[in-house]
Amino acid sequence: MNKPIEPVVLAEARSHFPALERWTYMDVSARSVLSREVRAAMDAHLDDRMLNGATDKDQFFALVEGARGRFAQLIGADADEIAYTKNISDGLNMIATAIDWHRGDNVVLCPELEHPNNVYAWLNLQRYGVEVRMIPARGGHIPVDALVERMDARTRVATVATVSFAPGFRTDVDTLGKACRERDVLLLVDAAQSVGVLHTDVQASKIDALSVSTQKGLLALYGMGYLYCRRAWAERLHPAYLARFGVDLGDAHEASLGSYDFKLASGARRFDLGNYNFLATAAVDASMKQLLEWDTRRIEPYVRDLTHALARGFLELGLPVAGGEPGPHLTKIVTVGVMSADHYGAGDERYNRLYEHLVANRVKLSIRRGLLRFSLHVYNNMEDVERVLGLSREFLAKDGKR
Ligand SMILES: Cc1ncc(COP(=O)(O)O)c(C=O)c1O
Known part of the structure; x- marks a missing residue:
């Protein structure tokens, strides 16, 4: 049986990832940011090799x-x-x-x-x-x-x-x-x-x-x-x-x-x-x-809820979310734009401009298959979602006047 969701435990997860003090990070589908504990484990391993050699x-x-x-x-x-x-x-x-x-x-x-x-x-x-x-x-x-x-x-x-x-x-x-x-x-x-x-x-x-x-x-x-x-x-x-x-x-x-x-x-x-x-x-x-410890039985619904909120927010802004209304197909990735074979730019210039606006405001995301790809993990929270939606709203208001 699924354990009840304990958002407090997961909210604490974020504090282990120092990069999140600087970035709104939505790019785990490319690679994750590292936790302090992961860095410490590597340091310990390297120190041991450096200081003790043939352990x-x-x-x-x-x-x-x-x-x-x-x-x-x-x-x-x-x-x-x-x-x-x-x-x-x-x-x-x-x-x-x-x-x-x-x-x-x-x-x-x-x-x-x-x-x-x-x-x-x-x-x-x-x-x-x-x-x-x-x-x-x-x-x-x-x-x-x-x-x-x-x-x-x-x-x-x-x-x-x-x-x-x-x-x-x-x-x-x-x-x-x-x-x-x-x-x-x-x-x-x-x-x-x-x-x-x-x-x-x-x-x-x-x-x-x-x-x-x-x-x-x-x-x-x-x-x-x-x-x-x-x-x-x-x-x-x-x-x-x-x-x-x-x-x-x-x-x-x-x-x-x-x-x-x-x-x-x-x-x-x-x-x-x-x-x-x-x-x-x-x-x-x-x-x-x-x-x-965080437990994927808790992580999955937590991340899914954030992902769905992000998708719904984009739809409300009139942006084309791949797959439309969020459903069971959306788990940790939201993609926006028009699908194509392009990995480095969106087919439609407007989405490239949105991408640039987000990156300039310290949001990390990717473009894959011509789509702006936002991907989430346990260290994301609703503030991240709101920030990205706010920046997108700001962009659309300005870009519409071009
Ligand atoms: C679905 C999927 N398969 C495979 C890869 C990469 O494969 P590899 O680990 O062999 O570089 C990626 C991304 O890097 C991926 O998203």
């Missing part, structure tokens, strides 16, 4: 396992269903290349609304005779029913973004998960825009694999990510790359070769390779402690 490596491994467990907890998985990655594309490619493909097998996806990194991974398999079934988007949504309709006996994978990076609508993952499980199709999600903000339960949603990086909703650094792979699926997968942490070495030292007749590590651990990014792990371990 006992067991401490580093303890850090890795602690963070693995915390990530597992955050998404409702077991620790041995989690692997360490560099970023999202690393995790997606790990799954794509670990499947025992046969010529004529297929994967279904909606490329228009995926990040390119969840398209290239599949295009790259065409040379092995894998068919990439491309399903058109529907009004900015990934049409889950159409994906299911295109599945057949040769479909091995369905892949979707849990929330698209633009226009930022939530995908109906639960319905897709059910359909995939019935057909023994592996459901792989790109969770860049959801984990850390939206409550994620891989078991309830019947997600088989999930890839995420740590610099967005997880409130930590670039260059690191996690891959979840459901144990039953992981045991059917053979990683394309293999290194010592992906092998079951028993009690042997990590530097020993073990048997030539190697055994893959259990579950998703087989995807781990060599040494870990210990610094980035220290960072995300600290931010996940905070996220688990």
Whole structure:
């Protein structure tokens, strides 16, 4: 059962992020700002390296396992269903290349609304005779029913973004998960825009694999990510790359070769390779402690309410909010303008001017697919929403007189 929302606890979250004293920050879909605790954890790690050099490596491994467990907890998985990655594309490619493909097998996806990194991974398999079934988007949504309709006996994978990076609508993952499980199709999600903000339960949603990086909703650094792979699926997968942490070495030292007749590590651990990014792990371990305390079951409705208030406010100002009236499709992202292929400017000059006005007034946001993108996390509050709406109102009043 959901815990009651305790806004006081979440209001306190903001105080951990010093950048918010200077910025109205609505850009977590690009990257988060860092908390003081994350900075302190990194400083401690670096100080230890600088002052003590060869610290006992067991401490580093303890850090890795602690963070693995915390990530597992955050998404409702077991620790041995989690692997360490560099970023999202690393995790997606790990799954794509670990499947025992046969010529004529297929994967279904909606490329228009995926990040390119969840398209290239599949295009790259065409040379092995894998068919990439491309399903058109529907009004900015990934049409889950159409994906299911295109599945057949040769479909091995369905892949979707849990929330698209633009226009930022939530995908109906639960319905897709059910359909995939019935057909023994592996459901792989790109969770860049959801984990850390939206409550994620891989078991309830019947997600088989999930890839995420740590610099967005997880409130930590670039260059690191996690891959979840459901144990039953992981045991059917053979990683394309293999290194010592992906092998079951028993009690042997990590530097020993073990048997030539190697055994893959259990579950998703087989995807781990060599040494870990210990610094980035220290960072995300600290931010996940905070996220688990704030609790995504509370964060999600809190952020959704702010997002809906922002969308409603824009609509009242007469601005075109993608998707119109806020509904379940809006979770943490509001996009404004007209969708196009442009990532650096809005198609309509007026929205570029609005963007410039906001940035000049210390609002951080992005332009993606021609849309002004506002993305929120636990550290935002209603004052942020009101400030952005106030600045937009001010802009419209002036710009209308041009
Ligand atoms: C939905 C989505 N997928 C993937 C990425 C990035 O992938 P990677 O971590 O491989 O750079 C982003 C944004 O950076 C994204 O928004």
